[in-house]
Amino acid sequence: MIIDSAGRAGFHHGLRQPDQVLTIRLGYCPAAVDWAAFDAWLSEKLAMPVQAHAAGTVFEHEAARVMWRILQIAAGLQRAARIPVFEPGRILSCRADEREAGVWLCTVAVPRIDFLAAQSTRLAYDWATSLVLELAMAADRPDRPEGLYRQLEEQVLQPLRASLPAGKSIIHMLGTAQECGVPWRYLGDCVFQLGWGRRALRIRNSKVETDSLLGAEAAQHKFVAAQWMRQAGLPVPDHYLVVDENGALQAAQNLGGLMVVKPVDRDRGEGVTVDVDSPEAAREAFRLAAGFSKQVLVERAVAGVCHRLLVVRGRVLYTVKRMPIAVQGDGRMTVAECVQAANDRQKAMPVWNRPPAYPLDDPARVALSRAGLTPDSVLGAGLWAPLRRIESTQWGGLDVDYSKTLHADNVAIAVRAAALFGLGIAGVDIISTDITRPWHENGAAINEVNLAPLLGASQSSLGTLHELMQRLMDGDGRIPVGVVVGAQGAAIRARALQRQWAAQGHACYVTSHAETLGPGGVPMPLAIQGLYARCIALLADKAVGALILVAQTDELLGTGLPVDRFNLAERVVGELVATSHGGATPRDSTDRLAGLLGCTA
Template sequence: MTQTTFSAAAFRGRLRQPEQTLRLQLSHCPQVIDWPALDAWLRDKLGLALQSPLPALPFAAEQSPAGVAGALCWRILQVAAELQRAARMPVFEPGRILAVQADELRPGGWLAEVAVAHIDYVPAQSTCLVYDAATLLVLGVAADPESFTTLESLYQQLEVKVLQPLRAVMQVGLSALPLLACAHERGIPWRHLGAGLFQLGWGANRMHVQHSKVGSDSALGVAVAQNKWIACEWMRRAGLPAPQHRMVGNETEAVAAQAAFGWPLVVKPTDCDRGEGVTVDITSEASLRSAYREAAGLSSQVLVERQVAGTCHRLLVVRGEVLYTLKRMPVAVQGDGQRTISELITAANAVQQALPNWAREPLYPSDALALACLQQGGWSLASVPPAGAWARLRRVESTQWGGLAEDYSVRLHPDNAAIACQAAALFGLDVAGIDIISPDITRPWHENGAIINEVNSAPMLGQSDSSRRTLPRVLKLLLSGQGRIPVEVCVGASQALQMARQRQQEWMEQGVACYVTSHGLTLDALGGVVPMAQEGLFARGMALLANKAVAALVLVVQTDEVLYNGLPVDRLDRLMVSGEPLLPLYKGASSDGAARVDEVLGFLQTLSGGAEPIRIEPAVSCPQVENALSLAT
C-alpha cells in the first residue's frame, strides 16, 4: 500500500512542481522480466512514452535485485503520472526515486521512497489510490503480460476505480491541462486553488484561470454572452452583424416565426453550449416542430433563426488579438476511391478503439442522422467516395459528435478580425471564441452577408494543432514577465531582517513594491506591519504570492523551518546570508546552529541555481520592527 509521508505542497528543489514524498510498497518483484516486452505493452496499451531512468539512480543496473525494484518503480511513477493526466490532473513530471530498500517485514518485497508532484486540494487517499493502481498494474504486466489481453475490461476497471474517483475530487475542464502543460514547459509557476481554479504567476503578475475563463473577464459580460438572444441584441445595437431570430415559447410561435423568416431555418436553445440542441437546414413545418421539441427539452427558451449561407469559423481572440481562425466542419470520412463509406467508418472507429478509452475521440456514427446527412450529399453507406472527397455524417460540428477543422488564420480578412475583436471587447472578455458564419472568411463580412453567430466566454484551448501552437502566445498576452516576480531570501537571525529591509529599500528606489516576510512578521512596501492570521514562512509567503500588490518579495529565513516545510517558490533570484546561526523550529531539535545553517543553505542553493550565497553586512537598523519579531520555537 502507498503511504504519504510528506504532504506539504512545497518546492524542495527535486521537481519543477510542488512535491510530496510517498512510500511505495512492492509486494514482490518478478525474478525474470522481459523489459522490452513490458515497455512495449505500456507504450501500445496505455499510450505511454516512457522516459529513460535518471542517470543518478544508484540502482540503475536492472540485473541486481535493487536495480529491478528501482526500474519497476520508475515505470510505476510514469504510469501513475499518465493516469493522473488521463483524469485531467496536471501532473507533468513522473517524479524522482529517492531510495529503494528491501522490505524486512515481507520477504521478496521492496520499499521505495519517491518524490512526486503534489496538487493542492487533492486528498492523500486519492493520491495513494492512483499509485496503488499503477503499482499493481506494472507488477502484474511484468510478471505475466499474457494475462492482460482483455483490454476493454482493464480500461473499464481503470475508468471506474481510478479515473472517475480522481475526476470527482478535481473537476478540471478540457482546456486546463494543455494550458497548464504549456505554462510548465515555459517555467510559469502555477497552483491549484480548488474547484478547478488555478493561479498562474505570482503577486503583481498573477492571474486566475478556470477552464478557459480568466479572472480579468467581465462577470457581467460572461453572463450575457451565455444568453444567445441577449448577446445578439447587444451586438446588433453595437453595429455588429448578428443573426435574425425570434424567441418562441411553443410550436405555434415557431411556425409563426417561419412566416417572417422563410426557409431554411435554425432552431437552438438560448442558453446551451457545445452545439447541444441545435438543428440546421430546416425546410419543412414537420422538421421545424421536431427541432423545437428537441431544443425545448434542453431549455425553456428557444430561438428560431434565419439561416445564413456559409460555414462556422472559430476565431480565438486574446486581449484584442486574433490568434487563430478555424473553419469548423462536421464529422466526416474522407474517401480513398476504394472503400465504401461503411468501411471507412469501421476503419476510423478501429483506430479509436485501439486507444485507451480515455484517449478516444467520439466514434464515427452510422445512425439515422448520419444516413440522412449522407443522403443529402448524394451518398449512402455503400457509396465509394473518390479519393479526397469528404462524406459528412452530421450537419453541424459539435463537442458531442466531434468534427473537422481547417486553419484559415493566414487567410482571414482584416475586417472579419476587426469585428471579432470588437465583439470580445463589447462583452469585456480577455479570452473569447468568436464564431463567424461566412461563405468565405477571406472576404469582408459586409460583402457576403456573414454574421457573428456566437460569442463564447470559455472557448476550448489546446484541442487542435492550431490551438496548441498558439498557447505560448496566449500565455504571453495574459501574463507579464512569465508571471514571475523577483523573490529573494535573507538567512540569519536578527540581522537577516535588517538585510531584508535594506533590499526592500533598494527595490523601492526602483519603484518596485517589495514586501518582506519572516515566519512571524510581514511588512508591506512602506515598511508597515501587515497582520496575518497565518504563522510560518511558507504560509505567509503563499499569501503574499497571491497578493496583486506584491511586485517583489524578500523571505527572511530565521529558523530551520524550510527543512521541514520547503518553500512556496521553485526559484530564488538572490540568496543573502548574515553568518548568524539559526534557531530550531521545534523544541528539542539539534542545537548545532552551524550545521543547521549549512543544511538550510544547501537546500536554498538548489533553488538559486547553485549560486554561492552573498554575504551582506546589514546597513539598516529597525529596533521597533525587531522588537515586534517573534521567534516561536
C-alpha cells in the same frame, strides 16, 4: 502499495512542482524483464510515454527500474484524469525490507496538488504499482487491452476526475505554463493561480479573472448577445425569441426560408436543429430545443459554414473551418466500410483519449443523402463523406485551418465582439461561405461569442498555446523573490535589500514568520503565522511587486520552500531558532536550510 506518505506543502527535492514523499512497498520485484519491449507496450497502448531512465540516473537495483516506471504511469494516469502532474518525481531510496524477504521499500518524491485528497494520490500510485508489477510479469500482453482500458476508466480515472473536476482546457493551460516557466498553484474549486503578486492571474479552464462578469453572462444568452452585437454594428442573423410552439410557428412564418432553432442558453450544439424548412419541422425543432431551455431562438439560416476564431487579449490566434464529422474514402471501400474502419482505428486508442465513435444512424444517412451518397456508395480516394449536418462537441468534426488566409475585416469583427463582452479569451463563431473574403461582401454573420472556449482540442489550438500564454501573462509571471537566512541580522539585511529593490521600482514587501512589512517598512498585519503561509499570502496579493523572506527559524525545513527558485539567497551571521522539525541543532538546521537555498555568505 503506499505504506506511508508525508504530504508537506512546498518544494523539498528539486522538482518543478511542490512535492510530497511516499513510501511504496513492492511485494515482489520481477526479474529478467525485457524493459525495452515493456516500455514500448506501455507507451503505445496507454498513450503514456515511458522513459527507460531518469535524466542523469543509473539504477543499481531492479526495484528502482520498476519504481521508475510506476512513477511515470502514476503521473500519466493523473494527467489522463486532468490532474496537473507534469513530472514523475524522483526516487530517493530503494531498500530491501529487513523484515520480509523479497520485499522492497521505495521512498519517492512526487508532485503534490494542494487540496487533492490523500486517497486520490493513493488510488493513482496503488493502481500504477499493481499495473506495472502485473504487466511486467505477464507472459503475453494483449494487443487491444479493452478490458484494461475500461477498468482504468471506471475504477481510476472517473474517481480522480471527481476529486478535481476541471475541464479539458485546464490540463493544456497548466502544461503550457509549466513549459513556459510560469509558476502556478491550485486554489480550490477548479481555480488556479498563474504567476505571483502583481503578475498573478487566476483562471478556471479557459476563463480568466479579468473577464467581465456582465459580459460573460450576456455572451451565454444567445438572444441578449445578439442584441448587444447588433447594437454595436456587428453582423448577426435575424431571429425571434419564443417560449411556445405558436411563437415558433409565427417566427418561422415571419422569417421564411431555412431556419435554425436552438436553446437560448446552451452550448456544445445541444438541442440545435438546422435546415428547418416547414411548420412541421419548426414544431419538432422547438420541442427539441425546449427540452434544454425555457426560451428558444428561431433564427434565419446564414449561408456558409461555421468558423471558430480564437481571440486572446485582442488578437486572433487561430481560425478553423468547422466541418462536420466525416470519413475519408480510398476509392475501394463503401462509406459504411470507411465508418467501420475508422471506428476500428479508434478502438486501438485508450478509452480516455478516444473521440466519439463515427455514427451511421438516421442523422448520418440524412447528411449523406444531402451529399448525394448512401452507406453503400464507394467513396472516392481523398473524398469526404459527412456523417452530420454540422460540427458539434457531441460528435466532433473536421477542422480545416484558415489562420493564414483569414480576411482582415473578419479578424476585426471577431476582436470587436470579444472586446464588446470584455472577454480575455473568446471563441468567436462566424458563419461564412468564404472566410477569406470580407463579411460585408458575402453576408457572413457572427453566430456566437463563446465564453471559455475549449483549448487543445485541435492541432491549430495546440500550436498556439505558447502564444496564448504569452498574451495572458506578463513575462513568466514571476516577481523578484529573495531570502535571507540567519538570526536578528537577517531582518536588518532584508530591510536593506528592500530599499535597494524599491529604488529599482519594485513595490517590495518583507516578511518573517511573525512580521510582515509593506513598501517603506510599514507593518502589514496578517491573520496567519509562519513564514511559508505568509509568503503564499503575499504571492497571491496583486499589490506585491517583489518579496524578501526573512528565515529566522528552521520552519522551511519542515514545510518545504514556498517557491521553486529565488532571485537572491543570502546567509548572515547567527543561527536559526530551532522548532520541532527533526530535532537538529540550530547550527545543523541553519546549514541545511542554507544548503537547500543555495545561499551565499
